[in-house]
Amino acid sequence: MNEKPSVGIGHYVVVLKRQWKIIVAMALLGVLAVVAFLYLVPSRVMASTLVNVNVIVSDPFNPSRPASGLLDAATEDQLASSYVVAHNAAQTLQGGDDAAALRDGVSVTAGLNATTVRISYTSSSAERARAGADALANSYLLYRQSEADARKTKMINQLQQQLTSLNAVLGATALADRSALSGRISSVEYQINQLTAIDTTGGSVLTPAAENPVSVQPQTSTFLASGLLVGLVLGVILAFIRNAFNRRILDGYDVGLVGAGPVLAELDGSRGTIPARGDDVNEFRMIRERMLASAGTSLEALTVIDATQGGLSDVAPNLAVVMAQTGADVELVVMGTSEKYMTLLRDGLQLVPDTTDSDEEAEILGSLRIPHLKVTRPDRTGTHDGADDLVTGVVRRRTAGRKPGTVIILALPADAPYASRLAAGRLAGAGVMVAERLRSRADDLAAGAAQLDEVGAVLLGVVLLQRGRTITDTHETSHPATLEVPGRDAVSARR
The missing domain is CATH 3.30.1890 (Bacterial polysaccharide co-polymerase-like)
Incomplete structure (x- = not known):
């Protein structure tokens, strides 16, 4: 877990830049108060x-x-x-x-x-x-x-x-x-x-x-200058008070401040797709390279902890896509997901049942669109050992029985329990957190980083999303840039 950086003069500059609207508003309020005073009080x-x-x-x-x-x-x-x-x-x-x-x-x-x-x-x-x-x-x-x-x-x-x-x-x-x-x-x-x-x-x-x-x-210029100065001082005070009580993540600086850095990427788009399109393609590839540089090229397992306000974001599946593009076999295990989310995964990745692999307690799907990628969805309604609501026995078996050279990615939803995060982090040994600007709380991000640290897992970094980012059906978008889709012959040969 990253240590929290010490607060220096740069912190005050950041706070003033962030809260400049409050400072300007208070300065204008001070000037308006003086103008009203000068109007009411005869000279x-x-x-x-x-x-x-x-x-x-x-x-x-x-x-x-x-x-x-x-x-x-x-x-x-x-x-x-x-x-x-x-x-x-x-x-x-x-x-x-x-x-x-x-x-x-x-x-x-x-x-x-x-x-x-x-x-x-x-x-x-x-x-x-x-x-x-x-x-x-x-x-x-x-x-x-x-x-x-x-x-x-x-x-x-x-x-x-x-x-x-x-x-x-x-x-x-x-x-x-x-x-x-x-x-x-x-x-x-x-x-x-x-x-x-x-x-x-x-x-x-x-x-x-x-x-x-x-x-x-009263002297107009002196009073106006005094009103402006008092307003600025009050604005600066209110800016620091608001910044202290506002525990929402705004940018990478907040991520580093709570000791959850580094920021692997900032996805500024309000909509994401599976697989990624447009500028997001390059962002996810940069995330991949930064993760490999941090964890070493022998990254074998990864847990993606969602700290957003929604369910599962597009980060985990797109990380699985870019990892599969390196030629490694990748298995994405999505836990606690909804049918709507699974529909987006099936349509975007062209998922079909994998006839070469089966498990009674899980739905295992292969991608016709992305070679070397399979998606596993544990069956929460089926029988399992009851060790955890999300990290069930099938998740543990799939992780422990991972074939050499296979990268397994465990995707947890935003409402995942504390125990599930600890279990996923311990099984993977490395983790990435997903945060949402102005919605994810700094305390939640710090807690997630601490949870990974508790079980000896390495926090590789945080992916910061634009506020309200949603996943759009692939068929509804028309961005010219997209991930390369391999030919069906190659996929059929792999199957």
Whole structure:
């Protein structure tokens, strides 16, 4: 029995080639799902406005820290997305989005180690998105300025009140004590002057939204590519799952995978004849040569185990025909066959009772068409030793009493019991299995190979048939190529 080959990268390539329809179908399904999603979900457009934020310091020309270090990104984010900013921005938009929509669609990104802030706004169209982004940016800058102005005014007013109080005290103070008050008054006046000089501008727009590209969400190309990729991945996964659960034989690769190889031939025709015609003639001759090369030219007995869905195929009789063509005497023993199948054999091989050989428990026929070929059909209804339902006593006697130089072929049907396969394999010592694409199960093929191995029989290989291959009456076909038919004189002389 052949060892099962190890699984390499070639196995994955074979699976992908076999299941390409599933992969393509899942990829198309992924793309269609994305198309449906894009159709149902409205597109959104995002526009951005870049602003430079003015960081307010008391001495802008001599800062203790860089301006970027004084900018709190979280605070600016909260300011730009606040209701006040959105409400003020909505007031400037004529027929645009309202304050709630502006708040929902705004996003703020502060520049790293910089005083720039990018304010982005997402809306239903590019025009609305650009208008909203510019309105939010301007409202944000104005709000920062108004807040700074309010704080500046408040501080100045407090200092002015303090200065007024100090001046009043200065008028009622003795001349000797006025020096200290004058210093305090000068300090307050200096602070007022410093506050007055502070720039409270919120900032400036560096790049308006109209000058920045817009982005559309969801992005059609990105989503389609994602759908295609997800579909392909799911398709590949399903392909391997289906391949793992599909135990039907598809081609010679499956045969080798279960350890039942090699494949002696693949008969692609949907109909076969007895004897073979057309391209099948050459296929059966190749099977013969491969069997002889594998078993040696001294092949004496062979069992043909059918693993198809039907009864007996045309493989066993055609193997007997091509073996008889080599000049060897061949006896084909067909077990468990029907009358219909026997009719096909009688018509195709021109079988007549063999008067030179007889057995009470079997029907022995000689071929007028193929020299050196006889067909034996054990009588299942007759009396026999009961050793086996198919491999009866007559089968055992015919095999054991085989004349030197005679090749005996034991043909078992697809429904042959386990014991019959073991018995036929043990008697023959060599076997060939017949499988049918997409119908024969890998487990059955592996079991047949194991059965032959159990009894020490050599599995010469597998003949792979096209799915649904049937046997056609010879008279119904008209292929020009056929096996050579010897003259009647030669057959009569042999008889």
